[in-house]
Amino acid sequence: MNSRPRAQAAASGVVAVVFGVGLGELVAGILIPASSPVAVVGGALIDGAPAWAKDTAITLFGTADKVALVIGILIVLLFVGAGIGLLERWRSPVGRIAAVALGIVGIIAAITRAGASGLSWLPAAVAGGAAALAVGILVRRFAARADDEVAAKTGSNRRDFLVWSGAATLIGIATAAGGTALRVSSQAADAARRALKLPAAAVKAAPIPAGAELSIGGLPPVVTPNADFYRIDTALIVPDVAVADWSLRIHGLVDNEVTLTWDELVALPLEESVTTLMCVSNEVGGSLVGNALWLGYPLRELLAKAGPQAGADMVLSTSIDGFTASSPLEALTDDRNAILAVGMNGEPLPAEHGFPVRMVVPGLYGYVSATKWVVDLEVTRFADATAYWTDRGWSERGPIKIASRINVPQSGNNVAAGDAVIAGFAWQQHTGISAVEVQIDDGPWQQATLATAISDDTWVQWSMPWSAKAGDHSIRCRATNANGEVQTEQEAPPAPDGSSGWDRISVTVR
Numbered sequence: 024m025n026s027r028p029r030a031q032a033a034a035s036g037v038v039a040v041v042f043g044v045g046l047g048e049l050v051a052g053i054l055i056p057a058s059s060p061v062a063v064v065g066g067a068l069i070d071g072a073p074a075w076a077k078d079t080a081i082t083l084f085g086t087a088d089k090v091a092l093v094i095g096i097l098i099v100l101l102f103v104g105a106g107i108g109l110l111e112r113w114r115s116p117v118g119r120i121a122a123v124a125l126g127i128v129g130i131i132a133a134i135t136r137a138g139a140s141g142l143s144w145l146p147a148a149v150a151g152g153a154a155a156l157a158v159g160i161l162v163r164r165f166a167a168r169a170d171d172e173v174a175a176k177t178g179s180n181r182r183d184f185l186v187w188s189g190a191a192t193l194i195g196i197a198t199a200a201g202g203t204a205l206r207v208s209s210q211a212a213d214a215a216r217r218a219l220k221l222p223a224a225a226v227k228a229a230p231i232p233a234g235a236e237l238s239i240g241g242l243p244p245v246v247t248p249n250a251d252f253y254r255i256d257t258a259l260i261v262p263d264v265a266v267a268d269w270s271l272r273i274h275g276l277v278d279n280e281v282t283l284t285w286d287e288l289v290a291l292p293l294e295e296s297v298t299t300l301m302c303v304s305n306e307v308g309g310s311l312v313g314n315a316l317w318l319g320y321p322l323r324e325l326l327a328k329a330g331p332q333a334g335a336d337m338v339l340s341t342s343i344d345g346f347t348a349s350s351p352l353e354a355l356t357d358d359r360n361a362i363l364a365v366g367m368n369g370e371p372l373p374a375e376h377g378f379p380v381r382m383v384v385p386g387l388y389g390y391v392s393a394t395k396w397v398v399d400l401e402v403t404r405f406a407d408a409t410a411y412w413t414d415r416g417w418s419e420r421g422p423i424k425i426a427s428r429i430n431v432p433q434s435g436n437n438v439a440a441g442d443a444v445i446a447g448f449a450w451q452q453h454t455g456i457s458a459v460e461v462q463i464d465d466g467p468w469q470q471a472t473l474a475t476a477i478s479d480d481t482w483v484q485w486s487m488p489w490s491a492k493a494g495d496h497s498i499r500c501r502a503t504n505a506n507g508e509v510q511t512e513q514e515a516p517p518a519p520d521g522s523s524g525w526d527r528i529s530v531t532v533r
C-alpha cells in the first residue's frame with residue numbers, strides 16, 4: 024500500500040494551518056494587534072492554567088516562560104494541522120470543518136479577552152477560514168483517496184505538491200513574521216513613552232549610600248538596571264496604554280469616588296523611593312527579584328481622599344488587561360512607601376513593567392500588590408472579592424519571607440585555591456535584615472559582613488572572605504531579620520505563599 028498520499032494529507036494540514044495562522048497574524052498586526060490569534064489562545068491558556076502549571080513553567084523557563092508557551096502552542100498547532108489534513112483525506116469536508124472549529128476556538132479566545140473590541144474576532148476568523156480553504160484544496164489535489172474519482176483525475180505528482188505546499192508555507196511564515204513585526208512596532212505608547220518627560224520629584228530619595236554597593240565581580244549591582252529587571256506577568260502582548268487614555272478610578276467602600284487622569288497624577292508632588300520587588304514564584308536562590316528607584320505618588324494619600332469606609336480591609340487593583348491583585352488596605356494606608364509608580368530608575372516605566380502606571384508596595388509579593396498597567400482600585404473586603412492568583416490557589420496574603428542567596432561564587436563553578444570571596448543578597452522588604460551567616464561544608468556558621476542597607480524596603484548585599492582549600496565544597500547561607508528571626512531551614516515550594524529554605528551552592532576548588 025502506498026503511504027505517500029497519507030503523508031501528503033498530513034503535510035497538507037500542517038501547511039494549511041501555517042498558512043491560515045500567518046494570514047490571521049497579518050490581519051491582527053494591521054488592524055487589531057491585541058487580537059493576534061496565537062497570543063489570544065496563549066492568553067486563554069495562561070488564564071486557564073492551574074497554579075501548578077504556572078509554577079512548573081516559571082521553574083522550567085523562568086522569565087522565558089512566554090516564549091516557551093508560544094513555541095508550545097506552535098508545536099501543538101502543527102500536530103493539530105496534521106490531524107486536520109488526515110481528517111480531510113479520510114472524509115471531506117471533515118478536515119475543513121475541524122479547521123473552522125480551530126478558528127472558532129481562536130474567536131472565542133479573542134472576544135473573551137479583557138479589552139476586546141468590535142473586530143477582535145476577525146484575525147482568528149481569517150486564520151480558520153484560510154486554513155480550511157487551503158487544506159481543502161491541497162488534499163483534494165494531492166492527497167485524495169483513490170476512490171475519490173473527481174480528485175483522482177486532478178491527482179498530481181510530488182513535485183507539484185512541493186511547489187504548492189512550499190508556496191503556502193512561505194506565505195504563512197512571511198505573513199506571520201510581517202504581522203508580528205507590525206504588531207510590535209505599532210505599540211503607540213512606546214514612542215510616546217520615549218518622548219515623555221516626567222516631572223522632577225518633589226521628595227527625592229536619599230542618595231544610595233556609598234557602602235551599599237560592594238562592587239564584587241559577579242555580584243549584580245544593588246540597583247537593578249531596567250533592562251535586567253525580571254519580568255513576570257500574564258500578558259503575552261504587552262498592553263499598549265497611551266497616557267492620554269489612562270485614568271484610575273478609586274471606588275467601592277469609599278465616601279468619595281476618585282478619578283485620576285495622567286495629567287492630574289503627574290501634577291501631584293511625586294516622591295522617589297527605592298523598593299525591592301519580588302515574585303512569589305522565586306525559588307530559593309532564584310532571580311525573580313529586583314531593586315529599583317521608583318517615582319510615584321503615595322497610595323495612602325489617594326486612598327485618604329477617597330475615604331475608605333469601616334469594614335473595608337482590601338484593595339482590589341485591576342490592570343487594563345484584566346489582571347487583578349488583592350492588597351491588604353492596611354499595607355496601602357500605613358506609613359510605608361506604597362505608591363502609584365510612574366518612573367523606574369529615572370525614566371518612565373518600561374512598557375513591560377507597567378507603563379504608564381503601576382503599583383509598588385514594599386513587603387508584599389508582586390502577585391498581591393504590584394499591578395502593572397493599573398486602571399482601577401476597588402476598596403472592598405477579603406470576604407467579598409478574590410484576585411487573579413488567589414483564585415488559582417495562591418495565598419490570600421502575600422507578605423515577603425526572609426530570604427538570602429549566594430551569587431558569588433556561582434554554583435558549579437571552579438574556584439582558585441587561596442583567597443576567595445563569598446557574596447550575595449539578603450532581603451525581607453519592610454522588615455530589614457540584621458545579619459547573614461555562611462556555613463562551609465559542616466563547619467561553624469560564620470558572620471558575613473553586611474553592606475550598608477539602602478533601607479528596610481530593599482535587599483542588602485553581603486560578603487565573606489574565604490580561604491578556599493582544594494576539594495569539593497558546599498556553601499550555605501541564612502539571614503536574620505531586624506526582629507531577630509532567623510531564616511528557616513524548612514524547605515517550601517513557591518506555592519501557595521512563597522518558597523523558603525537555605526540557598527546552597529557547590530563548588531570545586533583547584
Ligand SMILES: Nc1nc2c(c(=O)[nH]1)N[C@H]1C(S)=C(S)[C@@H](COP(=O)(O)O)O[C@H]1N2
Pocket residue numbers: 252253254255256257258300301302303342343344346375376377388389390393394395396
Ligand atoms: N497587570 C499585571 N500586573 C502584574 C502581574 C500581571 O500578571 N499582570 N504580575 C504581578 C507579579 S506576579 C509580579 S511578581 C510583578 C512583577 O513585576 P515586574 O514584571 O515589573 O518585575 O508584577 C505583578 N503585576
Ligand SMILES: [Mo]
Pocket residue numbers: 255301302303304388389390
Ligand atoms: Mo509574581
